[in-house]
Amino acid sequence: MASSELSRIARHAGTILVGQLAVMAFGVTDTLVAGRHSDAALAALSVGSALYVSVYVGLMGVLQALLPVWAELRGGGRGHEIGRSVRQSLYLAAACAVLGCGALLAPAPLLRWADVPPAMRAEVQDYLAVLAMALPPALLLRLYSTLNQALARPLFVTWLQVVGLALKVPLSIWFAFGGAGLPAAGAVGCAWATLVVNYAMLAVAWWMLRTQPLYAELAIRARIEAPDWRRLAEFLRLGVPAGLAVLVEVTSFTLMALMIARLGTVASAGHQIAANMTAVLYMVPLSLGLATSARVSWWRGQNDAGRARASLRTGLALAAGTALLLAAAVALLRNPIATLYAGSPAVAAVAASLLGWVALYHLADAVQAVCVFVLRSYRVTLAPLLVYGLLLWGVGLYGGQSLAYRGVGPWPALQSPAAFWMAGAAALATTAAVFLVLLWRVTRAR
Known part of the structure; x- marks a missing residue:
C-alpha cells in the first residue's frame, strides 16, 4: 500500500511539475x-504583470479549490455527477472573469496610488486591457486543469502547457518586435501573444473534452442547467477563502519587495534573485500538494478514512524529503547560483547571503503547502486563511520590517533584506506547525 501510494503521488506530482515549469517559462519569456x-x-x-498576477492567482485559487469536490465524486464512483458539477462551476468561472476583467480594465487609481510614472501608465493600461481579454480563457483552462488533476490524469494538461510554451515564445518575439506587416508593440505585444496562446489552448482543451474517452462517462457537454444556488454556495464556501489565502501568499511576497526597495538597488536586486529561486522551488511542493489532495479526496470518496490518512502521510513525507534535498542543494551551491544570476559582485554577494535563508524558508514552505491543499480536501479553508493573514502579514511582513528598520527587543535594526527572510522563514515554520496540528485534529475527528 505505502509503495503504491508513493508511486501514484510521485508520478502525478511529477507530471504536474513539468506543466507548472512550462507555465513559469511564459513569464520568463516575456521578461526576456x-x-x-x-x-x-x-x-x-x-508593473503590469505584477498587477495581473495579483488578480489572476486569487481567482485561480477559487477555481482550483474545486479539485477535492471532483476527486471525491470520482473516488465514490459517482462520475456521472461530475459533469453537472463542472457545468455549475462555469457560473463561478464567469463571475470570476467579470470581477477580474473589471479590475484589469480600471487600473488607473492603483497606478496613481503606486506613483507609477505618467509616461509608463499608458503602456501598462494597454497591456492590462489585452490581458483582460485573455483572462476568461485562462480561468476556463484552470477549470480544465483542475478537472484533470481530480481525475488523476494531469498528462493532458502538461502536454497542453508545453505546446503552449512552444507557441508562446515565437509569438511574443514577433508581436513585441513586429515584422511581416505587424508593428512593434513592446510589452503589449507580449500580452497579445498570451491572448492568442490562451484561446488556442482552450480550443484544444475543448476538442479533447469532445473526443477523449476519459470524459465520456462524465457527460460534461450536456446542456447546462440553471444555477444550482446550493451547490454554488458550497463552491463559494470552499473557493473564496482558498482564493483569498493564495492572494495573501502572493501579496506577502509583493509587499516584501516594496519594503526592501528603500534599502537600495543592490538589496532589491539580491532579493529578486532569492525570490525567483523561491518561486522555482515552490513548484515542487505545489505539485505534491495537488497530487496528495487528489489522492486523499479519492479515498474520502471511497469512505476509507484510514487510507486517506496514509496518503496524507505519504505526501508529507515525500514533500519533506524533496525539500531537504533541494534546501541542501541551494545552501551548498548558493555562491554559484548567485553568480549565475547576477553580473554585479555586490548583488551576487547579497543574493548568496539570502539564499541560505531561502533554504530554510523552503523547508517550511514545502510542509505548509501540502498541508493547506489537503486541508481543503477536508473542507477546512477559513482557518488557513486566518493563519496566513496573521503569520505571513503579521509576523513575516511586519516582523521583517521591524527587524530591518527599527530593531526588535535586544536586536538592533539590521538594515538588510535578510531581516525579511528571517521573519518570513519563522512565519512559515509556525504556519506549517499550526497546519500540522489542524490536520491531526481534523483527520482524528473524521
Missing part, C-alpha cells in the same frame, strides 16, 4: 523579450 525590446517595455511589463 521585453528586456531586449527596451527598458520602457520591461518596466511596463514589470
Whole structure:
C-alpha cells in the first residue's frame, strides 16, 4: 500500500511539475523579450504583470479549490455527477472573469496610488486591457486543469502547457518586435501573444473534452442547467477563502519587495534573485500538494478514512524529503547560483547571503503547502486563511520590517533584506506547525 501510494503521488506530482515549469517559462519569456525590446517595455511589463498576477492567482485559487469536490465524486464512483458539477462551476468561472476583467480594465487609481510614472501608465493600461481579454480563457483552462488533476490524469494538461510554451515564445518575439506587416508593440505585444496562446489552448482543451474517452462517462457537454444556488454556495464556501489565502501568499511576497526597495538597488536586486529561486522551488511542493489532495479526496470518496490518512502521510513525507534535498542543494551551491544570476559582485554577494535563508524558508514552505491543499480536501479553508493573514502579514511582513528598520527587543535594526527572510522563514515554520496540528485534529475527528 505505502509503495503504491508513493508511486501514484510521485508520478502525478511529477507530471504536474513539468506543466507548472512550462507555465513559469511564459513569464520568463516575456521578461526576456521585453528586456531586449527596451527598458520602457520591461518596466511596463514589470508593473503590469505584477498587477495581473495579483488578480489572476486569487481567482485561480477559487477555481482550483474545486479539485477535492471532483476527486471525491470520482473516488465514490459517482462520475456521472461530475459533469453537472463542472457545468455549475462555469457560473463561478464567469463571475470570476467579470470581477477580474473589471479590475484589469480600471487600473488607473492603483497606478496613481503606486506613483507609477505618467509616461509608463499608458503602456501598462494597454497591456492590462489585452490581458483582460485573455483572462476568461485562462480561468476556463484552470477549470480544465483542475478537472484533470481530480481525475488523476494531469498528462493532458502538461502536454497542453508545453505546446503552449512552444507557441508562446515565437509569438511574443514577433508581436513585441513586429515584422511581416505587424508593428512593434513592446510589452503589449507580449500580452497579445498570451491572448492568442490562451484561446488556442482552450480550443484544444475543448476538442479533447469532445473526443477523449476519459470524459465520456462524465457527460460534461450536456446542456447546462440553471444555477444550482446550493451547490454554488458550497463552491463559494470552499473557493473564496482558498482564493483569498493564495492572494495573501502572493501579496506577502509583493509587499516584501516594496519594503526592501528603500534599502537600495543592490538589496532589491539580491532579493529578486532569492525570490525567483523561491518561486522555482515552490513548484515542487505545489505539485505534491495537488497530487496528495487528489489522492486523499479519492479515498474520502471511497469512505476509507484510514487510507486517506496514509496518503496524507505519504505526501508529507515525500514533500519533506524533496525539500531537504533541494534546501541542501541551494545552501551548498548558493555562491554559484548567485553568480549565475547576477553580473554585479555586490548583488551576487547579497543574493548568496539570502539564499541560505531561502533554504530554510523552503523547508517550511514545502510542509505548509501540502498541508493547506489537503486541508481543503477536508473542507477546512477559513482557518488557513486566518493563519496566513496573521503569520505571513503579521509576523513575516511586519516582523521583517521591524527587524530591518527599527530593531526588535535586544536586536538592533539590521538594515538588510535578510531581516525579511528571517521573519518570513519563522512565519512559515509556525504556519506549517499550526497546519500540522489542524490536520491531526481534523483527520482524528473524521
